[in-house]
Each structure stands twice: as structure tokens, then as C-alpha cells.
Amino acid sequence: MKTTFYRELTDISLSDKPISDAVCERLLTAQDVELLPLLNAAYQVRKTYFQNEVQLHILNNAQNGYCPEDCGYCAQANTATTDIDAYPLKPDAEILEEAKRAYESGAYRYCIVMSGRGPSPKRVAHLAELIHTVKTHYPIEVCLSAGLIDVESARVLKSAGLDRLNHNLNTSETHYPKICSTHTYQDRMETLQAAQTVGLACCSGVIVGMGESTDDIIKVAKALRQLEVASLPVNFFLPITGTQLSAFVPTEPSVPTSLTPDYCLRVLCLFRFLNPRAEIRVAAGREHHLRSMEVMALYPANSMFVDGYLNAEGSEASRTIEMIRDAGFTIKTNEDTTTQRNLKDAEKRDVLLKDLKVLRPRMESNA
Numbered sequence: 017m018k019t020t021f022y023r024e025l026t027d028i029s030l031s032d033k034p035i036s037d038a039v040c041e042r043l044l045t046a047q048d049v050e051l052l053p054l055l056n057a058a059y060q061v062r063k064t065y066f067q068n069e070v071q072l073h074i075l076n077n078a079q080n081g082y083c084p085e086d087c088g089y090c091a092q093a094n095t096a097t098t099d100i101d102a103y104p105l106k107p108d109a110e111i112l113e114e115a116k117r118a119y120e121s122g123a124y125r126y127c128i129v130m131s132g133r134g135p136s137p138k139r140v141a142h143l144a145e146l147i148h149t150v151k152t153h154y155p156i157e158v159c160l161s162a163g164l165i166d167v168e169s170a171r172v173l174k175s176a177g178l179d180r181l182n183h184n185l186n187t188s189e190t191h192y193p194k195i196c197s198t199h200t201y202q203d204r205m206e207t208l209q210a211a212q213t214v215g216l217a218c219c220s221g222v223i224v225g226m227g228e229s230t231d232d233i234i235k236v237a238k239a240l241r242q243l244e245v246a247s248l249p250v251n252f253f254l255p256i257t258g259t260q261l262s263a264f265v266p267t268e269p270s271v272p273t274s275l276t277p278d279y280c281l282r283v284l285c286l287f288r289f290l291n292p293r294a295e296i297r298v299a300a301g302r303e304h305h306l307r308s309m310e311v312m313a314l315y316p317a318n319s320m321f322v323d324g325y326l327n328a329e330g331s332e333a334s335r336t337i338e339m340i341r342d343a344g345f346t347i348k349t350n351e352d353t354t355t356q357r358n359l360k361d362a363e364k365r366d367v368l369l370k371d372l373k374v375l376r377p378r379m380e381s382n383a
């Protein structure tokens with residue numbers, strides 16, 4: 017492929033124009049579109065908006081299990097037989113202590129994640145109080161993932177100081193009924209629209225590898241572009257034993273049969289070109305599916321989780337931080353100078369974030 021092809025991709029993206037579906041498809045599948053020039057083209061876009069910085073996120077699984085929904089990828093779904101450590105909402109003191117540790121360890125953002133279809137007004141009021149307390153004590157960005165939310169709830173949370181609401185679209189509208197039957201793509205879209213109505217920034221992303229076609233990926237990437245989401249996590253599907261989708265075998269020829277490092281990186285480039293200003297986070301599955309190519313994800317993506325995910329084990333924080341630095345990227349921390357000193361001190365890397373391993377249950381994927 018001529019070098020002008022890659023340069024044009026960067027130029028189109030930087031001029032905020034969409035890329036045609038046909039070109040998107042080529043990025044994902046055509047062998048003559050080479051990976052390294054493609055990554056470099058995506059990196060030019062990433063560098064324009066985020067320089068060489070990487071934002072680190074820490075998840076607090078504040079409530080695990082007890083979910084009435086049937087999302088086929090999720091170990092907390094009512095249809096999953098996975099042996100998870102289910103628990104109701106953690107006590108306030110525990111959530112606040114974890115926020116403190118996230119702040120002191122230098123995380124830029126603290127994500128509170130709750131299972132369930134969506135919170136009651138009483139639960140929303142409780143969460144608002146918690147968020148207000150966290151924001152009063154620690155200058156850390158707070159993101160909440162609590163299921164389906166209406167405009168009134170979004171307003172209460174915004175007034176409490178919430179910075180972002182997370183609600184993933186996960187896949188295209190067409191593919192959605194194949195991964196969940198208890199709520200719809202439209203339900204999820206309405207939650208994001210409610211957040212936007214009250215001026216809350218949205219975090220919404222995808223899970224790649226749930227049997228969708230490349231066309232589904234292009235569609236959801238363009239839907240997120242239309243929403244102008246501030247943050248876009250790209251998860252790569254980890255089949256967890258006991259979930260409905262864990263035994264999934266693609267049957268259609270257009271569906272990639274497995275997630276290769278090459279394909280995952282192309283997906284990240286596609287999301288970067290179509291969402292040039294979004295904080296793109298390479299999320300669950302990065303260690304497993306990108307393998308030795310993991311560090312290359314930093315060229316299209318500018319954000320990562322450290323120390324694990326909701327129901328799957330991630331790489332150790334110290335290894336992630338070392339990888340980021342070895343590749344010449346810098347870590348964006350909260351503004352506390354003590355914290356920055358901690359992050360700069362290579363000798364302390366083994367203790368960094370160590371205590372946060374208790375934040376969530378660990379489960380081995382069977383992949």
C-alpha cells in the first residue's frame with residue numbers, strides 16, 4: 017500500500033471527517049494494509065491530542081453479582097453459572113478507603129462499577145453522597161458504571177460531582193440481540209443520551225470478539241463517534257467459564273474466528289481514526305489477546321486499566337507501568353506531587369498499587 021494511503025488516514029481523522037465503510041473494512045482485513053504504517057498513522061492522531069501520555073484507571077467493583085440481566089459475556093449475569101464472589105454494595109467506608117488508595121497510588125481516575133440493571137432513586141441518592149465525599153477529599157476524577165440511568169438520576173449524580181458516566185454499547189445494534197435479551201441497544205443508547213442531556217461526559221466502549229462481523233465493529237465505532245464519547249474502552253472478549261458466550265464458535269465466514277494480536281491492533285487503529293479526540297482505553301483482554309504485541313497498543317490507545325478488571329485478572333500494575341515507560345510514554349497522574357514522586361521512583365514500583373489487588377474478585381479465564 018502506498019504511503020499516501022496511511023497519510024490520508026491521518027489527515028482525514030485530524031480534519032474530523034469520517035472514513036468510509038469500505039476503507040474501514042480494508043483497515044481491518046486487507047493484507048496489503050500493513051500493520052506498522054497503520055499504527056504510525058494512528059499514532060499521529062493520538063499524539064496530536066494526547067501527546068505521549070497514558071492515563072491509568074483503577075476499577076473498584078463496588079457490587080458484584082446479583083444481576084437480573086442476561087448479558088452473555090458477563091460472569092455476573094443471572095444466566096451465568098460462574099462461581100463468582102457475589103456481594104451487595106460495599107460499605108461506604110470501604111469504597112472511600114479504596115478511593116483514597118487509588119488517589120495515593122497516582123491513578124488519574126477512579127471507576128466505581130456496580131452490577132445490576134440500574135439503580136433505584138434511593139440508590140442514586142446514596143451514590144451521589146458517596147461521590148460527593150470522594151470529590152471533597154481527593155482531587156481524583158470519578159467515573160461511575162451503574163447500569164441503565166434516566167435523566168433525573170443523571171442530574172443528581174452530575175450535581176454530586178460525578179465526572180463521567182460509563183455505559184458501554186458493547187456491540188452494534190444489529191448484533192446486540194445475540195449477546196443480551198433482557199435489555200436492548202436502544203436502552204443503552206438512551207442512558208448515554210440521558211447523561212449527555214445533563215452535561216455528563218460519557219465513557220462508552222465495546223467488547224470485540226463476541227461473534228460480531230467487521231461490519232458490526234465499524235457500525236459501533238461510528239455510533240460512538242456520533243455520540244462524541246469522551247472515553248472509549250476497547251475490551252477484547254475473554255470467555256469466562258459459565259457465561260453464555262464462553263462456548264461461542266463463530267459460524268459466519270465474515271466473523272473472525274479468533275482474536276489475533278494483528279487484528280486487535282487494527283481494531284484499535286480503527287477506533288482512533290474514527291474517534292480522534294476520545295480517550296481510547298485498551299481494556300480487558302489486552303494481555304491475553306495482544307500477547308507479545310501488547311505495547312504496540314499504546315500507539316493508537318492512550319489509556320489503560322491497571323491491576324485487573326471486573327471478573328478477569330489483568331497484568332500486574334508494576335509490569336504495566338514498566339512497559340509504558342520502556343516504550344517512551346509517560347503516565348498522566350493526578351496532581352499530587354507525592355504521588356508523582358512515587359510513580360517516578362522505579363525502586364518503589366513493586367509496592368505501587370499492590371494493596372489494590374483486594375479491590376475485586378479474581379477469576380481465571382478458561383481461554
Ligand code: SF4
Pocket residue numbers: 083084085086087090091092093094130131132133163
Ligand atoms: S454486564 Fe452489567 S447488566 Fe449485564 S449481566 Fe453483567 S452486571 Fe448485569
